[in-house]
Amino acid sequence: MPRCFGGVAGPSATMVHFGCGDDLGKGDFVRTIDWVDGRVRLIDQTRLPMEEVWLDLESVESLAEAISSLRVRGAPALGVAGALGVALAARLAREKGEDIGEAVSNAAELLASTRPTAVNLAWGINRVKKIHDPERPESVDELINEARSMVAEDEEINRLIGEVGVDMFEAGSRVMTHCNAGALACVAHGTALSVVEAAYKRGLVAEVTATETRPLLQGSRLTAWELGRMGVAHRVTIDSGAAGLIASGEIDVVVTGADRVAANGDVANKVGTYPLALAAKAKGVPFIVAAPLSTIDFDTPDGSAIPIELRAESEILEMNGIRLAPEGTRAYNPAFDITPAEYVSAIATEAGVVRPDELRSLLP
Numbered sequence: 001m002p003r004c005f006g007g008v009a010g011p012s013a014t015m016v017h018f019g020c021g022d023d024l025g026k027g028d029f030v031r032t033i034d035w036v037d038g039r040v041r042l043i044d045q046t047r048l049p050m051e052e053v054w055l056d057l058e059s060v061e062s063l064a065e066a067i068s069s070l071r072v073r074g075a076p077a078l079g080v081a082g083a084l085g086v087a088l089a090a091r092l093a094r095e096k097g098e099d100i101g102e103a104v105s106n107a108a109e110l111l112a113s114t115r116p117t118a119v120n121l122a123w124g125i126n127r128v129k130k131i132h133d134p135e136r137p138e139s140v141d142e143l144i145n146e147a148r149s150m151v152a153e154d155e156e157i158n159r160l161i162g163e164v165g166v167d168m169f170e171a172g173s174r175v176m177t178h179c180n181a182g183a184l185a186c187v188a189h190g191t192a193l194s195v196v197e198a199a200y201k202r203g204l205v206a207e208v209t210a211t212e213t214r215p216l217l218q219g220s221r222l223t224a225w226e227l228g229r230m231g232v233a234h235r236v237t238i239d240s241g242a243a244g245l246i247a248s249g250e251i252d253v254v255v256t257g258a259d260r261v262a263a264n265g266d267v268a269n270k271v272g273t274y275p276l277a278l279a280a281k282a283k284g285v286p287f288i289v290a291a292p293l294s295t296i297d298f299d300t301p302d303g304s305a306i307p308i309e310l311r312a313e314s315e316i317l318e319m320n321g322i323r324l325a326p327e328g329t330r331a332y333n334p335a336f337d338i339t340p341a342e343y344v345s346a347i348a349t350e351a352g353v354v355r356p357d358e359l360r361s362l363l364p
């Protein structure tokens with residue numbers, strides 16, 4: 001696999017490197033996103049699995065572009081991306097002698113507007129944004145350090161989710177997962193795939209079925225790539241075949257991630273999650289959601305209050321720029337759907353596994 005290291009051109013981005021180098025990406029894949037030399041480094045998920053391309057982003061606009069176009073995606077990774085983006089804005093403004101408070105607010109606003117459903121994005125942005133204090137110049141370094149600390153924190157939290165969630169698996173489990181809730185959706189390990197990885201290491205996993213997933217085949221491209229690297233037996237199925245597969249008795253447990261869990265336990269996750277939960281309930285198959293505490297939004301009472309991101313119609317109506325549907329046909333292209341709490345068997349977090357109606361027990 002070619003391993004490349006490049007820059008991406010956003011509205012005000014500077015191309016910093018381009019081409020393939022021998023120095024990066026060697027050995028095991030480490031972190032999906034990180035802060036390196038004052039820039040945001042991330043793996044371009046739109047290029048996987050054919051190419052492993054790392055981008056060094058040195059403008060907030062190029063990071064916003066990377067988020068909107070799913071170069072970086074997945075709720076926990078978005079939380080870290082938001083925090084690092086605000087840190088980047090503060091660093092650049094200080095270097096250029098610009099108003100740091102204004103740069104931080106503008107970056108926060110731009111980044112938060114890119115993807116509304118994943119609550120981690122706003123959570124990550126707000127966590128670092130509030131550190132800036134115009135009266136204290138040293139607060140810029142504190143802000144940057146906080147954002148950087150979130151990278152390692154995310155890694156540890158997701159490792160813990162696997163450790164905690166693994167107890168729900170039985171020997172010989174035939175698992176289904178949706179979209180990509182793996183290392184690529186976080187800094188490392190993943191949420192749903194962290195549980196799968198921990199179960200696999202204990203010899204509990206017979207096979208994983210990954211759904212294809214809209215709009216960019218996150219399951220076929222990313223989840224399959226991660227499962228292959230782990231050595232887990234796996235296959236891919238079409239999204240519209242997944243509920244039928246559960247009904248046929250070929251799946252023992254469904255485990256997904258979440259973009260936001262409302263206070264009542266309703267779950268927003270990649271569109272197509274809801275039918276899996278319905279089928280799982282009908283068949284008596286456990287439906288487990290694996291998510292960090294930062295994905296639980298106690299300020300959102302239930303799923304009806306979660307904003308659902310609507311993506312460009314062209315993602316459905318065209319393929320590689322070629323029109324598929326007749327001219328004039330419109331498209332409805334939601335990125336997420338809501339699974340009511342009653343269909344969720346358990347939520348696995350770094351602080352323990354709870355039923356959806358027990359979420360408040362996780363609060364300190």
Ligand code: MRU
Nearest residue numbers: 073074075181185191257258270
């Ligand atoms: O549109 P995406 O690819 O960002 O959607 C991602 C998902 O729905 C994931 O399941 C969710 O973010 C959890 S990632 C650990």
